[in-house]
Each structure stands twice: as structure tokens, then as C-alpha cells.
Amino acid sequence: MEMSKHDMANDDGSPLREIFRDRVFNGIHQGTTWQFHRYGINCKLSGSVYAVSEIEGAIPLIHGPSGCAFHQRLTPRKMYAPIYNLPCTDLNENDVIYGGEDKLRDNINEVYRRFHPSLIAVLPTCVSGLVGDDVSGVITELDLPCDLLHVPSEGFAHRSRESLDMIMRDYAESWKDPSRSPAYDLRGCGHEEVMFSIVDQLMEEQEIVENLVNIESFGRFTYGFRSELREIKHIFGAMGVSVNLTLPTCTVEEIKRAPAAELNIVTRNLRWAERMKARFGNDYIRKWFFYFGLDGVEKFYHDAASKLGLDGEADDAIRREKTQSLQELEKYRNIFARDDFAVSTQGFFFTPYLARIYATDLKLPIKYLCVDMQLLKALNISEETIEVMITNMQEAFEEWDLKFEVITNPTLDEMSEIAKKVDHVLSDRITPPIYEKGGGVGVTDISATRYLLFRTGFSGIVVFGKYLNRELNTGKTGQNHREPIISRFNYDKIYYPMLDDNRCSASREMWSGMWSMKSEGCDNNGRR
């Protein structure tokens, strides 16, 4: 696990500053990478490299040609901290013909000699996968004073386009009925394969310790992770619950002892947690979208307490934390209540629940909720799924008695008209620069600070409220007279912030079409 200067300097206890620092120092790399996902996706191998790099004392060993290790050093999930120590078996034509197992054996020994790691994680590539090298066999016969791990990470077994579409649709179906939350994973992301492998190959049977939990994390990749973790530990501590470790951001020895926890808190994929449950009996709880917001966070801790057999016992602690946040939030709510708001947001897994935080927790008097569904098209989400999302979102708002008008994919002109009818326009996505084109719509950018709202804790919403109050008082939200350089470009009408440029649009369409063809049940045009 690499520790940068930013990591060390970034822990002064201010959650807001942490968010902005992460946004600037991570975001400058990560944001670009997400935009490049319009033209392709990264290798499964890079997800595995990332996950292994989070394990302290682990070295990933690429079993493939040097080119794989060359570019996997820059893994999309960790663009801010390239994986510099990434040895490789450097397979050549001879190895493709005769097999690379001997070379793998030699390289594992060499990696141990050079790095003396706690763990060597062997990551096969397309080439070693096609050649058919028996990685597990090689690992089994070696006797080294460190742990060895085999992670199936061959790049051609990546996820298909339809997996995200199906998950998105299932999410939309479950917005009103959370019991229908999707229970399957994004296949082939590489991270999942590492998690599953460490459960199967590293973890050891432990005596389960009561009220001990493991938390799946993405480390610095999640903006504001450190202060969120502090709060989670604080709330759990008040409930009499201890955090055992964060997975996979921990040591190898900690991973081995992970089964001592009574409960796993799952952030992303379920498969590893299910495997732990089957192997070691550890229960799990997944952080779903419905755990967002003050009531959602309260429910999360109640559900976790219930899983830990603390029903009733933890109630006081949870209530105390929530009440304190509500009291702190009250003054901001009163200020917000004086004005009218429009909020510009994007359609995604969590959209209705995020809107509910604005309207219910922060009590923003929202007149218009402007939802951009175009991003979903860039992710190859089908028109049918987008329709389901829009319908179900509207129904959820009606059921929750949220009175704002929902406007889907507003144009710049429409946004301009909306802005005239409210006191403030907030945007939690990356569009504010385009709204400033020609001195247009004045928008308060909350795209970075919205990360405070997704936390498994109450204080993030309070910090957000305080920040928003300060921003609204600066008078920035009126008609804007700036002309930022990025507002002067012409952008694609649908895929903002992609430039209006034939090369970009053709490459995007090319990727979208070719990727669609890889979906099961699709014809060569990506149609089902």
C-alpha cells in the first residue's frame, strides 16, 4: 500500500478539507479516467492490481508479457498512486509455445528475494491464460516464507455491457421496495476476484469474536474515506462494536484473522462475503442505497446491531448520534427554508435517495429536480432501463410525498428559465461550467461536497449543510458573469463533458457498439 505525502497531510480532521483535497489530488486523475470510460474500459487485471496494492506488504506479480505490467502500473482505480513495484514474468514467444510455468516459478522466487513481501499475488494475463499455465499448481509446489495467492485475472474474461444494464434496472425496481435489491455482482472487475481469492486462499478459521466487524473499503478512492471511517468507528464504538479491519486495505496477517469478525460490511460485491459466510460462518450486511440519509444511516446501524444480536441495546447510542446531528442541522434548515431551490442531479443507482436527503434531511424547498439521464447512455444503459428508472423515480417521489417537479434532461435554455424561477440552482454533477457559457445560469457547485451525503454516518449531512449555507451567503448563486475557459468549448449535446468533435463521438460510438455486441443474447448490432 503506497502512502503519499497527500495521505499524510490529509488527515487534519476536517472532513470538508479532506473531500476537497481528495477531489483535487485524486480527482484530477480519476475524473479523467471516468471520462475515458466512454471510449473503453480497463482490463480486469488492473482491478486485481489495484486490490492487491491495497494489501500492506503484498506484491502483485503479473504473469504475462512486459506490456501488461508496463501499463497496469497505472490502474484506473488508483491513478493518483501508480503501482511502481509491479514485477512481471515477461513472457515471450518461446514461453507461449512451451509454457511459462518455469518462468513463473523462477519469478516468484526472485520477487521474494528482492522484496521479502508478506504476500505474492500472481495475476495471470490473457497470454498465460491462453497458454494454459497451471498457476495454482506452481504456487502449491513452492515453499517460501511468505503467502502466495492466485487471482484469476485474465483480461478477456471481463464484464459485459449487459451486466451494468441489468443491475441498473434491478436497482430501479427496488427503489420503492428495497427488499428487491439486486443480489449479484459486476462480473470481471478484478477487484472481486482478489476479494474472493483472499477468502479462499488466505483467510484462516478463527474463533468468532462478538461485536467485531470488518469493513470493505476502497481507501482513498472514496473521497473523504478517512473521516468517514473515523465516524463509523465512533458510532460503532458507542454501540459497543469494534472494527476488526478494512478489507483489503490492511495487512496480510489481518486478512488471515478476518474471520474473527462476527459481521462483514460489504460496500460493493457480495460474492466474497457469501463465501466467507459459507467457509467461516461470518454474517454480512451490504451498504445499499436505502442506507443513505439520516433515517437510512439510522436503519443501517439498527440492522447491523440486529445482525450482531444487539437489538435494543444499541438504540440509545444510535439515537444520541442522530439527535445531535439533527440539532446541529436545525439552524441550517431554517435558513434554507426561506428560499426556493432547483437541484440538478444525474440519474444513477442512488438518485431518488439523494433527492430525498436534499428535500427531507436538509429541508431544501426544492421546486425543480432536474435529472440528467444522459450519463446512463454513455454507460450503455438501454432506453428501456432508463424509462423504468424515470417512472420508478417519479413513483418513489410521490410515495414519499415530495412535491417538486421532476424535469428530465433539461436543455441549457430550460435551465436558464428554471433559474429565473428560483433563488438558487444547485448542481451535484459536473455541469456547472457549461451553465456558465455566455454568462448564463449561476449554479452552486456541490459535486464534490455531495460525497458527504453518501456516508455511513450522520455528521456528513451536517457538514454539508454548513458548507451550503456558507456558499449561499457568498452571493455566487445569482447571475454569473464569469467566463471560464472550459465554458467556451462546444460540447456534445448528450455526452457532456465530451467535446463536440467527430473523433470523440466516433470513438465513443465505436466503443459502445462493439461492447454491446459482447452482451449475451445480443445480435451483432448489440440488439437483444
Next chain:
Amino acid sequence: MDGGKFFGAFRASSGITDAVVLNHVPVGCNWGAAIFKTTSNQFDMRHACTVMHEREIVFGGEDALREALIRADELYDTPILLVIAGDAPSIIGDDVGAVVNSVTLDAEVMWMEAAGFKGSMRDGYEEALTHLAGLMNESDMIENSVNLIGFSPDDFKVDADVKEIKRLLRDAGVEVNSVISKCSLEQFKKAPAAELNVVLGQGSKLAEHMKIEFGVPYLEMEYPYGLEGTTQLTSAISEELGTGHEPEFDIEPFKKVYLYLHELYGTPVSIIGDFHAEAMANFLNWELGFNVEVSARNVDDYFEFEEGVRNSNTTILFGSSFEQNIARTLDIPLIRFCYPVFDNVCVYDDAPYAGFRGAVCLTEAIINTVMSYG
């Protein structure tokens, strides 16, 4: 660590600035090649891939390639599609040539086999250029003109360096005909019109090919870093073409920082990189008076380089973004000058590292880096 043959072929091919590169590979190879290319030119999106998936691995990728060719021809406004077949199709035995021949497209199509495991990045670059030479046309010679060979579109400072070298040659009465590989298809095709090919570090196979096919002689020169390196380049070209130019440079800018240069004299440094490294080491050694303690190429054993640097007195490291870890560990600054650079951008094309102006910019960068480091 070397990037392998596929990367080299991709870099050479994407240097044809109006071509579209169609990578016949799984998603990861396509992503990897592109991510280094686009750091400093984020809208230069002229690549696509056939998205080889498990289905193609089992049943072959020829259908996917055919479909991709047809789609690319429809979508892109390009005179040529350059297909690069990587590791997976090489192993499973896709007949790329047959697929290419089976489709009739508006754009010209050229394909090359470049499995990463079959050679180095340099091999891929050289072979791709030689392959592309099949597109060149016999042309009437343009007197006192040269082609500059050895560039890639994702080289650090490439635009500024090319601009500076062109300026210097223009002053010497020499016109640059084509910059390879950083030119349009039309310019590439007309490369045989040059009186002389100048190979700067790589591309010698193309130069040899052009000598045989088109009778264009060539010079192999080091990349023109520093006053001396630049003088050598312009003098050699001038002598070869008989333009009789004596290059002149101005050392006045260096006077402004002469005391800093005194303090930096004798600084122990280490350097690693592609073909640029040797020329850079010469500048640092001969002209700034640094002591180059460890010097290595990308194809050398990286661990040995790293160990060498650790065991040396190195106080400034010169290399690519990959060297940041060593620099950070040793708490010394890193000056990035060669591929891949993914944590610095160079968008201003009047601040080169090559040429006389480049010597000034480079010196400025070194001094600023050192002064702001402590």
C-alpha cells in the same frame, strides 16, 4: 521495463495524425495503449478496439474484426484504418489479412501483427513504420528538405520539440518534409520527396527501407538536447545537404542564473529512459557539469537501475513518471523528460526541451524543480 511490441506499433501508427487505429485486442490492451497517449491531448481520440471477449477467444475474433472495420469506416472521417493485431489474436490464429481483404470500405486499410510477447516497444515501432512505408509514393525530390524520424505522438514535449527543431532547420535553410511519426497520411506518403532522412534515436529500419526503395540517404543522430547536441544535429544536416550553415546560439539566458548553475555544478544525478536518455545524459554531463552516476535504458534490468541509484549519491533523477517512486523514496526531485509521462502535461508548444531554446527551458525546469523542492 519495456512496453512490448504492441505498444510500439500503436505509438507509431497513432502518429499518423488523421489515421484511426483499430486495435484487435481485448479491452485492457486498448485501454493501456490509449491512456498514456491521451494524458496531454485529451480529445485526440482516434482509436477503437474489437473488444475480444471469451466468445472470441473460443470461436475466433474474425467476425468481431469484420464488424469493427465496417463500423469504423462508417463512423470516422479518416483516410485510413490501421489494424493492429495484439497478443490474443496471434495466439488463437485469427486470419486478420483475410478479414481485411473480405471487406470493401471507403477508407484505406492496413494491418500489422504486433503481439506484445513477440518483441520490444522499439521492435513494434520499427516494424510498424516499415510496414507503413508500403503507403509511400515515389515523389520528386525537394531540395534541402529532410524527414525527421523517431517521434511518437505521446512523447513528452513532442509538439514543442518538433517546432523548435523545425525553426532551427529553417534558419539553416532546410525544410522539414515529414515528421515521422507525427504527420498526416498525406505527409507520410510524400516522405520520399525529402533529400535526407534524419533518424533521431529510432526508426532506422524505415530509413534503411527508404534508402533501398526510394534512394533517400539517412543520418542517424542523437536527440538534440543541449547546445552541443543541437549544434551537432544542425551542423550534420547542413553539411550533408551543403547548405553551409553555421549554427549560433545565445548563452545570455544562462547568465541570468549563472550563480545557480555554479551551485548545481557537480550535482550527482541518475537517468533512465528510452533513446532520449543518452542524449539527455550528455547534456547534463557536458553542459551543466552534472555527474551522471547511473544511466540506464528502459530495456535494461530496472531493479539493477533502482539499486544502483539507491547506492549512489544521486540528488536529481531524470526519467519518466515511472521513476517517481524511487525519487520519493530517496526524497529527491524527478525531472520527467521521456515516455511515459502521465503526471505532467505539456500543452504549450513554445517551451521545448530540444534545441537551443530547449536547453534554456530544460535548465529553467531543473533549477525551478530544485529550488521549490526543499
